[in-house]
Amino acid sequence: MTADDRSVVVRGEVTIEEVNDALDISLPEDEEFETIAGFVLDRAGRIVDEGETVAFEEGTIAIEEVENTRVVKARVTRYSEDEKEETERVNESQVT
Numbered sequence: 001m002t003a004d005d006r007s008v009v010v011r012g013e014v015t016i017e018e019v020n021d022a023l024d025i026s027l028p029e030d031e032e033f034e035t036i037a038g039f040v041l042d043r044a045g046r047i048v049d050e051g052e053t054v055a056f057e058e059g060t061i062a063i064e065e066v067e068n069t070r071v072v073k074a075r076v077t078r079y080s081e082d083e084k085e086e087t088e089r090v091n092e093s094q095v096t
Contacts, residue, residue, distance in 0.1 A: 006078045009064070012037030012071035023078045025058045036061065037071040 008022045013035050016027045033042050040061055041047070043054050047069045054061045058078055065073035 006080065007075055009073060009075050010036055011073055019076050023059075023076060025078050027056060027058075036074055036076065040071055040074065
């Protein structure tokens, strides 16, 4: 796992708990998945391809490497405060 202030590059089998600790975020943990690859599959609802990005409440997960149907490597990025505020505004404006 390699990290900077707002992002971390991880292998697909890295646990959600490890990423949460590394970035001080709260990706949900579920009975059906424990890893970043499992979270991505659950969130996307399908197998993802290299270059795709999956958004979550606190940031994004960019898929950097896929082997067959398996997420090998992904970059998890936490939103900056400005990005987080903008995302919250957009989400609020979409609620009817």
